[in-house]
Structure formats: structure tokens, C-alpha cells
């Protein structure tokens with residue numbers, strides 16, 4: 001089982017354990033309050049900026065990895081359907097990394113189930129690769145502390161590095177290149193005052209799969225958007241302000257910083273060539289409702305990822321009112337609270 005506290009490194013302990021026949025794990029999506037948008041190394045999955053998120057207590061992904069000594073290729077099913085194309089390629093590339101570290105050539109059968117809509121800007125790749133990293137590491141007998149698991153999950157999807165941890169997590173961009181970059185880029189828990197008592201009201205305006213993946217959109221933004229550099233620079237200040245607002249339990253400041261950071265990220269992609277636009281008319285309707293809530297004295301702030309869906313940060317005590325205010329603009333409204341980190345469910349099965 002994983003805890004938020006990294007296990008102490010033990011020189012005497014071997015790096016690998018005997019491979020289990022299989023393992024299953026669960027992980028939850030996380031929503032960034034300071035966004036990750038842009039890589040400085042695509043192969044090692046090193047980001048340009050630090051990011052900070054809240055892991056949710058809703059929408060778990062459950063993943064089972066079974067080693068198959070007789071198989072010539074990896075196979076995977078996502079939500080009961082055989083994975084193909086880019087999804088299978090990402091899973092296989094990830095398993096290749098795990099195998100290389102474990103010194104194994106055995107293929108695997110992966111069964112993964114999301115309860116969050118897949119590829120809709122609701123962090124399915126975060127819960128998906130955090131669960132896969134946890135299950136695959138156990139199945140192949142890799143012994144990893146929490147930071148090591150976060151580094152591994154990062155290689156599947158950057159945002160997955162943060163879903164290893166409960167509640168609020170900071171993913172360090174890291175420094176340098178090669179091994180130094182790889183080692184220095186991982187997530188860890190960050191403190192937040194209990195008095196913050198935050199909730200995220202998730203307005204699902206469209207659960208459909210996006211046309212442009214986060215990976216492609218951020219690549220295009222870094223390469224072509226004149227606004228990218230200024231946003232990345234301001235994001236560094238946002239992060240410092242966010243950390244101190246969390247510790248103070250200052251929900252107003254947390255919300256203001258999160259909202260400006262997210263709107264800035266969307267501005268960078270609107271200025272990309274060609275532009276990437278995830279926000280839809282329904283998104284804007286929800287943003288108007290959030291503004292109205294604030295005018296009425298409710299602390300409510302919006303953040304959006306690579307999709308049209310809006311997550312409204314508010315106090316837990318106000319969550320029901322916030323949900324009521326956005327319900328008619330969204331198909332589904334789900335209220336989330338800070339949730340658990342990734343964890344192993346079973347080993348050897």
C-alpha cells in the first residue's frame with residue numbers, strides 16, 4: 001500500500017521483488033489549480049513549469065495488470081473495449097518502461113475502467129496512468145517509494161504524477177536534462193489548512209472525447225503561441241502565491257489564483273497557430289453563473305482543463321448552492337472533495 005510519506009530508501013533492499021502474476025490498483029483524477037501546460041522534454045515527460053492540483057474523491061479508475069508468459073504482444077481493454085491506436089501505443093510504451101526497469105520481457109494483459117468520461121478534459125489520463133503505474137509496478141515486482149511511483153506515472157501522462165498523492169500535490173518541473181531531469185521531476189504532497197474546506201463542483205457540459213488531445217494541444221502551444229512564454233513566467237508567481245494561500249486557508253486567494261492561471265492557459269492555446277479552443281458556449285454560460293455567484297457574495301471560482309467542462313472551486317458549505325446555480329447549463333453536476341492517492345488493491349491475482 002502507498003502512503004503519502006515516501007518510504008525511507010534502504011540500501012539493503014533489492015530494487016525489484018519477485019514479479020506477481022498480476023496486480024490491481026485504483027487512482028482518482030486530479031484537477032490542477034496551477035496548470036501543467038507544456039513540456040521541455042517530450043521523451044522524458046518533463047514539464048516547463050511546476051503545477052499544483054487537488055486529487056478528487058470521485059471518478060476512480062481501477063486497473064488490473066496480468067502478466068502473460070505466452071503472449072507476444074501486450075493487450076489492453078479500456079472500459080471493456082479492446083484498446084487500439086494511440087491508447088494501446090501509450091499503454092505498451094509505458095509497460096516497456098516498466099519491463100526495462102524490472103528486467104522482464106513478459107507481456108501483459110491490462111483491464112482498465114474509468115468512471116470519469118475518457119478524454120473529456122476531466123483528467124482520465126491522470127487517474128488512468130496513476131492506476132496503471134501502481135498496478136504494473138507491483139505486477140512486475142518494482143519496488144518504488146511514493147516519489148518513485150510518481151516519476152513512473154509521469155512517463156505515462158504528466159498529470160498522473162500528481163494522482164499518486166491524496167489531496168493537494170505539487171509536481172516539480174525538475175531541473176536539468178537526462179537522468180538529472182528525470183530524477184528531479186516528481187510530485188509530492190503540499191500542506192493546506194483544514195479551514196480551507198474546499199470542494200470542486202464539476203459541471204460536465206460535454207462528456208464527449210475531445211478532438212485534439214492534451215498532448216498535441218500543449219505541443220502546438222509551446223511551439224507556436226506567442227503568449228506561452230509570458231504565461232509560463234506568470235505561472236511561477238502563481239504557484240508561489242497559491243502555496244501560501246493554501247497554507248493560510250484563504251479560499252478567496254486560492255480561487256482567484258486558480259481562475260487566472262487557467263484562463264491564462266486557455267489564452268495561450270487560443271493564440272496558438274492554428275488555435276486550439278476547448279471552451280464552448282455552455283462553458284461560457286457556466287463562467288457567467290460563477291461570476292453571478294461571486295456578485296451574490298458566494299466564493300466561487302472556475303478552472304477548465306483541455307475540454308469544455310468547468311470545475312468550480314468553492315467552500316464545501318456552498319457546494320449545493322453552486323451546483324444549483326450551474327445545473328441547467330450542464331448535463332451532469334458532481335461535487336468532489338479532496339480525495340485519496342493511488343493505492344494497490346490486490347497483488348498476485
Ligand SMILES: Nc1ncnc2c1ncn2[C@@H]1O[C@H](COP(=O)(O)OP(=O)(O)OP(=O)(O)O)[C@@H](O)[C@H]1O
Pocket residue numbers: 061078086087088090091112113114117118119120121122123124125126127128129132157159212213214215305306307
Ligand atoms: N484508464 C486509462 N488507462 C490508460 N490510458 C488511458 C486511460 N484513460 C485515458 N487514457 C488515455 O488518455 C487519453 C486521454 O488523455 P487526455 O490527456 O487527452 O485527456 P484527459 O486526461 O481526459 O483530459 P485532461 O488532460 O485535460 O485532464 C485517452 O485517449 C487514452 O489514450
Ligand SMILES: C[C@@](O)(CCOP(=O)(O)OP(=O)(O)O)CC(=O)O
Pocket residue numbers: 031032034035036037045051123125126156157158159160214215304305306
Ligand atoms: C490541461 C491539463 O489537464 C493538462 C494535462 O495534460 P496531460 O497530463 O493529460 O498530458 P500528457 O502529459 O501529454 O499526457 C492541466 C493539468 O492537469 O495540469
